[in-house]
Amino acid sequence: MRWSQLLITTLRDNPQDAEIDSHKLLVRSGLVRKLSGGLYTFMPLGNRALQKVMGIIREEMNRAGAREILMPALQPSELWERSGRLATMGPGMFRLKDRQGRLMALGPTHEEVVTELISSEINSYRQLPCTVYQIQTKFRDEIRPRFGLMRAKEFIMKDAYSFDVSFDAADKSYLAMYEAYKRIFKRCGLAAYPVEADTGDIGGKWSHEFMVLADSGEDGIASCPACGYAANLERAERKVAEPEPVAECPAVEETATPGVHTIDDLVRFLKCKPKQLIKTLVYLVDGKPVAVMVPGDRDVNEPKLRRILNAKKVELADDATVVKVTGAPVGFAGPVGLAVPVPLYADQSLQGASDRIAGANKADTHLLHVDLARDAKVEAFLDVVTVCSHDLCPHCGTPIAIKRGIEVGHVFKLGTKYTEAFGAKYLDEKGEAQLMVMGCYGIGVTRTLQAVIEQSHDANGIIWPVSVAPAQVALLLLDPKDPAATEVAVKLEQELEARGIDTVLDDREERPGVKFKDADLIGFPLRVVVGTKGLAKGGVEIKERTSGETKIEPVESAVAAIEATLAGLRQKLLP
RNA sequence: CGGGGCGUAGCGCAGCCUGGUAGCGCGUUUGCUUGGGGUGCAAAAGGUCUCGGGUUCAAAUCCCGACGCCCCGACCA
Numbered sequence: 308m309r310w311s312q313l314l315i316t317t318l319r320d321n322p323q324d325a326e327i328d329s330h331k332l333l334v335r336s337g338l339v340r341k342l343s344g345g346l347y348t349f350m351p352l353g354n355r356a357l358q359k360v361m362g363i364i365r366e367e368m369n370r371a372g373a374r375e376i377l378m379p380a381l382q383p384s385e386l387w388e389r390s391g392r393l394a395t396m397g398p399g400m401f402r403l404k405d406r407q408g409r410l411m412a413l414g415p416t417h418e419e420v421v422t423e424l425i426s427s428e429i430n431s432y433r434q435l436p437c438t439v440y441q442i443q444t445k446f447r448d449e450i451r452p453r454f455g456l457m458r459a460k461e462f463i464m465k466d467a468y469s470f471d472v473s474f475d476a477a478d479k480s481y482l483a484m485y486e487a488y489k490r491i492f493k494r495c496g497l498a499a500y501p502v503e504a505d506t507g508d509i510g511g512k513w514s515h516e517f518m519v520l521a522d523s524g525e526d527g528i529a530s531c532p533a534c535g536y537a538a539n540l541e542r543a544e545r546k547v548a549e550p551e552p553v554a555e556c557p558a559v560e561e562t563a564t565p566g567v568h569t570i571d572d573l574v575r576f577l578k579c580k581p582k583q584l585i586k587t588l589v590y591l592v593d594g595k596p597v598a599v600m601v602p603g604d605r606d607v608n609e610p611k612l613r614r615i616l617n618a619k620k621v622e623l624a625d626d627a628t629v630v631k632v633t634g635a636p637v638g639f640a641g642p643v644g645l646a647v648p649v650p651l652y653a654d655q656s657l658q659g660a661s662d663r664i665a666g667a668n669k670a671d672t673h674l675l676h677v678d679l680a681r682d683a684k685v686e687a688f689l690d691v692v693t694v695c696s697h698d699l700c701p702h703c704g705t706p707i708a709i710k711r712g713i714e715v716g717h718v719f720k721l722g723t724k725y726t727e728a729f730g731a732k733y734l735d736e737k738g739e740a741q742l743m744v745m746g747c748y749g750i751g752v753t754r755t756l757q758a759v760i761e762q763s764h765d766a767n768g769i770i771w772p773v774s775v776a777p778a779q780v781a782l783l784l785l786d787p788k789d790p791a792a793t794e795v796a797v798k799l800e801q802e803l804e805a806r807g808i809d810t811v812l813d814d815r816e817e818r819p820g821v822k823f824k825d826a827d828l829i830g831f832p833l834r835v836v837v838g839t840k841g842l843a844k845g846g847v848e849i850k851e852r853t854s855g856e857t858k859i860e861p862v863e864s865a866v867a868a869i870e871a872t873l874a875g876l877r878q879k880l881l882p
Numbered sequence: 883c884g885g886g887g888c889g890u891a892g893c894g895c896a897g898c899c900u901g902g903u904a905g906c907g908c909g910u911u912u913g914c915u916u917g918g919g920g921u922g923c924a925a926a927a928g929g930u931c932u933c934g935g936g937u938u939c940a941a942a943u944c945c946c947g948a949c950g951c952c953c954c955g956a957c958c959a
Binding site for chain 1: 883888891893894895907908909916917918919920921950951952953955956957958959
């Protein structure tokens with residue numbers, strides 16, 4: 308390939324609208340261009356890298372026994388009514404009408420379509436297990452698209468779906484995908500590791516996310532340095548310390564706290580510690596109000612609350628509901644003397660809580676000396692707070708570390724949620740109809756590409772792993788006016804391409820400095836320089852982008868040397 | 883959806899406060915020069931100053947509104 312014909316336009320300055328390194332580099336190196344918020348064009352080089360990632364995914368999916376299909380992105384919204392997700396997924400879907408006025412959606416995911424498909428195609432246990440996958444564009448009306456390809460309105464996803472005769476069999480399919488994912492990310496040069504995750508709107512019993520550690524990641528991860536426990540903060544649990552024995556608690560006493568609504572204000576006003584406070588929040592759980600108590604220095608974790616209460620939707624109550632339930636303005640809720648009796652839940656760490664401070668359910672008033680067991684009727688003590696860095700691992704008790712990560716893949720055990728909704732059954736050996744058991748598995752392909760950059764770059768630019776680099780070799784012809792050098796470069800290009808090594812020949816009329824900078828910026832794994840001086844010294848210069856190692860190689864043996872170096876680099880990416 | 887910032891040449895920005903001929907750097911084109919880490923010199927092209935309305939003799943600049951982009955937050959009492 309010739310640089311001059313590839314439509315490679317690199318930028319000297321960082322784009323004004325990019326925040327994180329990988330986004331800046333993606334644009335500066337000319338791999339993508341923005342059409343509008345959350346919508347990107349892949350330029351020739353970006354597209355090449357993307358195709359490489361997709362190639363790896365295909366190989367590993369096929370190896371794991373999955374079969375590739377392609378489903379429509381445009382879907383009748385009636386399908387979504389059947390699964391009940393029109394309500395939960397609703398605002399996140401792009402919707403439109405066809406000319407007959409039929410409601411359609413641009414697919415944000417494909418559980419509905421695939422379950423409908425498989426339900427009509429598969430009738431017998433003999434056809435199971437069956438795992439299908441596709442690589443396709445997904446559409447999501449994100450609340451806030453950001454960080455380039457990381458959270459886009461339109462993106463490429465590999466989604467796979469497994470169907471099995473039983474839960475045990477489904478576990479095997481799940482494991483096969485889990486292992487395939489590990490191989491895929493390894494081959495892409497990514498350190499991605501699995502963490503326990505919340506299943507969210509997709510549903511199901513169990514799931515793992517594959518996380519790439521990065522400070523710019525949108526997800527929090529709790530991980531145990533000792534036993535390897537790792538979980539998304541939306542799900543992470545902790546070991547709760549035994550309650551400390553407390554001395555006799557004085558009687559409850561009201562105290563005036565005019566205009567003091569927040570924990571911070573209260574700490575300042577009463578000169579106490581946040582830990583001494585009981586924070587009481589009113590939530591709507593599937594529309595019904597409940598009160599949830601946590602220590603003043605803790606945050607309620609809504610996904611955990613939802614899961615533990617087995618609810619579809621959990622949201623903080625609106626002000627009117629709070630006023631109705633507590634009988635006081637927002638900011639003075641407490642466990643004692645609610646105006647309307649609602650279920651009262653408390654975090655586990657409040658078990659035995661005594662001599663605490665809480666809202667009085669009365670304007671501008673708080674209560675001192677609250678003893679939860681004595682003064683309130685707690686429905687249940689639950690694990691409802693977000694894990695923090697000083698918390699202890701639920702398995703081994705070691706202090707937990709909090710990290711940030713980019714979710715590049717997610718595998719789910721769905722159970723029968725969708726097969727039930729769509730009546731996806733098969734006949735077993737006895738001729739009895741049984742529900743199929745399902746799993747689903749996604750990889751954000753475009754996000755994975757950017758995660759590679761986020762994890763692998765330096766001050767000069769991207770450092771592509773060989774496996775996904777847009778081209779393996781940048782061949783720099785420093786002076787295209789030098790006929791001898793040009794001849795060598797052209798010949799090298801032909802020989803490398805003939806051996807299946809993707810090569811970009813920089814044939815531009817540019818200064819050497821420009822070519823060096825651009826090659827570093829785009830991040831080709833190998834840079835081969837053909838220059839007048841080098842040739843005079845006996846050969847071409849081969850430089851690795853990763854290590855910076857440079858060697859001069861005679862022209863005759865250059866191709867072999869390049870091949871050997873690339874093989875070495877590939878070796879490191881083997882699963 | 884709430885808060886903040888931004889919108890001027892392909893890209894990055896100045897000018898706006900205090901209204902009066904639209905600027906700089908990079909890139910692009912042409913010529914010369916240079917040829918191993920973003921060469922140097924010279925010339926040139928390129929603008930509905932996001933859009934709409936208002937104030938004014940006069941608006942990139944002041945006022946009102948819309949749109950777009952980016953960041954933070956999305957209710958933690």
